[in-house]
Amino acid sequence: MSTALLEVTDLRVAYGKIEAVKGISFTVNQGEVTTLIGTNGAGKTTTLRTLSGLLKPTAGTILFDGQALNTVPAHKIVALGLAHSPEGRHIFPRMTIEENLLLGAFLRKDAPGITEDVERAYALFPILGERRKQAAGTLSGGEQQMLAMGRALMSRPKLLMLDEPSMGLSPIMMQKIMATIVELKANGTTILLVEQNAQAALSLSDQGYVMQTGQIVLTGTGAELLTDESVRKSYLGED
Amino acid sequence: MRHRSLLVLSIALTGALTVTACGSRGGSKSGGDSASGTTVTIGVDAPLSGQNSATGLGIQYGVQIAVDDANKNKTVPGVTFKVKPLDDQAQPATGQQNATSLVADSSVLGVVGPLNSGVAQSMQQVFETANLVEISPSNTNPALTQGPNWASGTKVRGYKTYFRTATTDALQGAYAAQYATGTAKKKNAFVVDDKQTYGAGLAGIFKDSFTKDGGTIAGTDHVSTGDKDFSTLVTKIKSSGADMLYYGGQYDEASLLSKQLKAAGDAIPLMGGDGIFSATYVSVGGAGTEGDLSTSVGSPVDGLATAQDFIAKYKAAKYPGDYGTYGGYSYDAATAIIKAVASVAAANGGKIPSDARAKIVDGVQKADFDGIAGHVSFDEFGDTTNKQLTVYQVTGGKWVSVKTGAFTG
Amino acid sequence: MHTLPQQLANGLFLGSTYGLIAIGYTMVYGIVQLINFAHGEIFMTGGFGALTVYLVLPHGTSLWLALPLMLIGGAATSVLIALGAERFAYRPLRTAPRLAPLIAAIGLSLALQQAVHNLYPKATSPRVFPQIPSGPWHLANIDIQSGDLFTLIAAPICMVVLALFVRKSRTGRAMQATAQDPDTAQLMGIDTNRIIATAFAIGAVFAAVAAICYGLRYGQVSYDMGFEAGLKAFTAAVLGGIGNIYGAMLGGLVLGLAEALATAYISDIPGMQQLGGQAWAPVWAFVLLILVLLLRPQGLLGERVADRA
Known part of the structure; x- marks a missing residue:
């Protein structure tokens, strides 16, 4: 039986008077890939930003690895083992690739381990290694996505949250990113994935949640959701 | 776009700050005892x-x-x-x-x-x-x-x-020029003023009278009130070969100008009007003001x-x-x-x-x-009938009167 | 033109002070996009802090001995005021519309002036600042005053230390990250509140050094000295490309040189007699600023805006 690494219960988040997340509960199990799918504005990104502390919940609890995160400031959450690769990649454009990766390890003090992990990121994404001294802003969208993922991995997280990693990428680049997620899972990384590309995401997920206007409307394994009638209609573009 | 708006903002704020800086600062409390009657x-x-x-x-x-x-x-x-x-x-x-x-x-x-x-x-x-x-x-x-x-x-x-x-300065400026050419035997004056009604007026009168009395003008310049750095002007004065500096304005700028002039190794005296005749001129200007001259209205009150x-x-x-x-x-x-x-x-x-x-x-x-x-x-213009003027000189760190009289053509 | 070397030196000394103050504007702007108009007053309080240290030292203490203590006292005062302003005036307004912190800054600036004016003993008129009792030194054709000597030593040291700090230190890298993307910087584990406070503090230390340069040069500090100096330094920061620390220093030097050369030589140009001299120097400096911003709206080194926070 898998154990829960992250347990979210009745989470509510609001921007001023507008509630974007209206009481959701879900679980991310150790070693699994869990996916949140849903249309634009369903509250997926808001949920991730709340988990990593950039937004404060108005109600509900977030239990990560046995610890409540509700009042922990954002900069302390990464130290607990939760890394977030944000939507739109948000790499530091005027720093080099290497500097970006090193910032991912900002809180770590073990210099040899950091060097080792930088090399591991280059092994995972060889193109980054080739351009390590280049300003990150000059990379293509797909390369920036690799960098954002590599940077998030630099903290050696227990849970990696990826927000829309395939957004705006070419099909080939998208496949590469998805293959990387599979590879990371095989290495034992727990992943919480937010995707608009439901087909690709669900096919590699252990567990999936469908969000609609701030609520979770459907739950199931990746395979179950892929075959669900309403999911196929709404998110997989089938009539 | 961000930079354009920054530019507009900076110019607008410069204006705004200038206005606020000029705003009223309010007065101190007046000494009011509850009056009878x-x-x-x-x-x-x-x-x-x-x-x-x-x-x-x-x-x-x-x-x-x-x-x-x-x-x-x-x-x-x-x-x-x-x-x-x-x-x-x-x-x-x-x-x-x-x-x-x-x-x-x-x-x-x-x-x-x-x-x-x-x-x-x-x-x-x-x-x-x-x-x-x-x-x-x-x-x-x-x-x-x-x-x-x-x-x-x-x-x-x-x-x-x-x-x-x-x-008035008509008498003060002329009296200063008379002292400078006559008693102090100065021939070549550099004239600076602060563009204010008082300073520019006085400097103009001094310049005319000094020339009339046989002196020459080595150069002129203007400063702004509130200026603190006169290094460039000092270099200019020094290279002009002037044997005195006449300053039309107040002690705030004059004391710093004199101090910076002497520090740069130009030992010529600064002369000014009643606007620089203040103990603060000497205390701020320090040793650099020794030998400087001023005219002031009336006889020395001390x-x-x-x-x-x-x-x-x-x-x-x-x-x-x-x-x-x-x-x-x-x-x-x-x-x-x-x-x-x-x-x-x-x-x-x-x-x-x-x-x-x-x-x-x-x-x-x-x-x-x-x-x-x-x-x-x-008199009929509202001017005082008391035309006494006094020339003071900084001696031993204090203004000391050196000549008192009335201007006589 | 035989006075040219001296005039260039005058401009450089003046410009170094502008540049030191400009660092504070540019660092804070680079990180929180706030123009801290109270920075001129932070500079002023640094001057009074240093003066206070001098006044409490036993009478007759050698200035060479007193200077390091004055530096510490001045910097401590500035930093305290800057951190207080950041914590209690700007941080609560960080998510407010951008006009709000700007107005707060102007209010703070007036409040600090009034506070020193009313509370510091005898500060209603300029207070005499101690002088280094030696010099001037002659170097080729150039006279260097004792006050300038301090500037000449302090400004480059400050700049080199800052450049190394921003590029090499962990906090420096965190600053760059915060400047480029504050939210993501938090995801890296960077305490951005601390980094923003650090930027204010560094700006304040530089302002205090500049205030001592100012005091030593002009022999006085006054409650209103921050207004004009702050305005000039802000101009220097914009000229150099606001957000860029090298731009701030370069902008200061260019501004100082422009003022010196305009004072010295504009009136020698035929037909320009009336437009030259000391009083017109700021006008020429602003003409230069407007020209630079028309041709390069991002400022001289603006291409690298905010990357070297």
Whole structure:
């Protein structure tokens, strides 16, 4: 039986008077890939930003690895083992690739381990290694996505949250990113994935949640959701 | 786009900050004891903070002592005088605001001030309209009393409510030039002014008189009030070969200019008008000011037997500021107003009449008494009839009078 | 033109002080996009802090001994004021519309002026600042005053230390990250509140050094000295490209040189006699600023805006 690494219960988040997340509960199990799918504005990104502390919940609890995160400031959450690769990649454009990766390890003090992990990121994404001294802003969208993922991995997280990693990428680049997620899972990384590309995401997920206007409307394994009638209609573009 | 808006913002803010910097700073509390009978207020407008404030405070407390004496001696029976000091920060716009608020206070029957000629220009019309008498202890620009064309001989008095106990720069500048060429044997002067009504006017008169007396002008330049860095100007003066520097303006800039000039190794003296004749000039300028010269209106107040009681009171009260420059004249200006109030009240059965302000203007015009700094009476332009001038020199870290007299063509 | 070397030196000394103050504007702007208009007053309080240290030292203490203590006292005062302003005036307004912190800054600036004016003993008129009792030194054709000597030593040291700090230190890298993307910087584990406070503090230390340069040069400090100096330094920061620390220093030097050369030589150009001299120097400096911003709206080094926070 898998154990829960992250347990979210009745989470509510609001921007001023507008509630974007209206009481959701879900679980991310150790070693699994869990996916949140849903249309634009369903509250997926808001949920991730709340988990990593950039937004404060108005109600509900977030239990990560046995610890409540509700009042922990954002900069302390990464130290607990939760890394977030944000939507739109948000790499530091005027720093080099290497500097970006090193910032991912900002809180770590073990210099040899950091060097080792930088090399591991280059092994995972060889193109980054080739351009390590280049300003990150000059990379293509797909390369920036690799960098954002590599940077998030630099903290050696227990849970990696990826927000829309395939957004705006070419099909080939998208496949590469998805293959990387599979590879990371095989290495034992727990992943919480937010995707608009439901087909690709669900096919590699252990567990999936469908969000609609701030609520979770459907739950199931990746395979179950892929075959669900309403999911196929709404998110997989089938009539 | 962000940069464009930043540019607009920066320019807008520059403007906004300039305006706020000129804003009123408010005055300190007036010394008001609850009066029995009628209270008459004498307004004071002078720079009480920042630029020129040392001499400005000298004016405020000069008036304060005159008022205290009048109250103690019951100069006007049944009337208690008090002082309402307002800070103009040497800014004409602030001075005008102050004038308006003094006019609006019906207990104000006379005003002493301002310090700066430029500020006086902005206040004269306000007081004229309200028929409120204004006596400046320090304004020396001739145009204030004699109109803009005074130099060509067309003298017209613009404001019948404006008087001054200081003599004009027409005499002061000429007296300075006469001393510079005659006694100090200077031949080549560099002339700098601060573009203000007083400074530019005085520097212009000095320049003309100095040339007329046989000197040459090595160069001219202008500074802005508030300037602190004169290094470039100092380099210019040094390379001009001038044997003296004449400065038309106030002690704030003059002391730094002199100090920086001497520090750069140019040992020529700076000479200025009454605007630099202040103990603060020496204390800020330090050793660099040794040997510098100034002219000032009247006879040295420290040497006047009539002023000793005033000086003792000023020191005993530990008032801030420099009494030496205009304190005596301020005392006399306030006394002229008090005496006018006394005669107006006496003529009205001991009561202040409703049209007191207009009557007091007439009273001041007729003033004729011996003040602590000299005889007080006014000519048809509102100028003092006391034409005494004194040349001072910094000797041993103090202004010491070296020559007193009246300008004689 | 035989005075040219001296005039260039005058401009450089003046410009170094502008540059030191400009660092504070540019660092804070680079990180929180706030123009801290109270920075001129932070500079002023640094001057009074240093003066206070001098006044409490036993009379007759050698200035060479007193200077390091004055530096510490001045910097401590500035830093305290800057951190207080950040914590209590700007941080609560960080998510407010951008005009709000700007207005707060202007209010703070007036409040600090008034506080020193009313509370510091005898500060209603300029207070005499101690002088280094030696010099001037002659170097080729150039006179260097003792006050300038301090500037000449302090400004480059400050700049080099800052450049190394921003590029090499962990906090420096965190600053760059915060400047480029504050939210993501938090995801890296960077305490951005601490970094923003650090930027304010560094700006304040530089302002205090500049205030001592100012005091030593002009022999006085006054409650209103921050207004004009702050305005000039802000101009220097914009000229150099606001957000860029090298731009701030370069902008300061260019501004100082422009003022010196305009004072010295504009009036020698035929027909320009009336437009030259000391009083017109700021006008020429602003003409230069407007020209630079028309041709390069991002400022001289603006291409690298905010990357070297």
